[in-house]
Amino acid sequence: MQEHKLSIFAHIIERNPLTVWHSLNFKKVIVDSKTAPYLGKVFSSQTKTINTSKIDEKVLSYLKEEGVIIEEEEDEELINEVRKQVGVPQVQSLFLIITRKCNLDCIYCFYNKENSQSLAKRSESMSKEIAFQAIDTFSELTRENVITSEYWQAITFYGGEPLLLTLNN
Secondary structure: OOOEEEOOOEEEEEEOOEEEEEOOOOEEEEOOOOOHHHHHHHHHOOOOEEOHHHOOHHHHHHHHHOOOEEEOOHHHHHHHHHHHHHOOOOOOEEEEEOEOOOOOOOOOOOOOOOOOOHHHHOOOEOOHHHHHHHHHHHHHHHOOOOOOOOOOOEEEEEOOOOHHHHHHO
């Protein structure tokens, strides 16, 4: 007989009533008041092992259907399936935010006054050493990338008004 466990993707989001969120299939499950105390204890345990005899058969079936309770290997199978669909993760871009100095307030900029407190720190700029270190790290991370016809790679210099750097140096 296969051992049953809580899915690693199941998370308590509310205690009363016990509400569980499955972060992979984006389902919210409200657990009945009879099952909730037992399931709450299982969430707190190290092993997350389910004693199926402590849960009503219909409730157990429902929790399995929603992916909250799984057979031991199901999470690993789900992860492998998602990995197949997504492919090998690759770093392809680097944003170097070289300065926060700015004399503008562009609405598209994530540093504008509405979106960030960064404009209050106008004097902060990235050092050359940090920029070179970031580029070296980016180079290391992209070395093993799989290059296909859709592949792209970019280093974007962003942030503030770069010409203000030369005026102050």
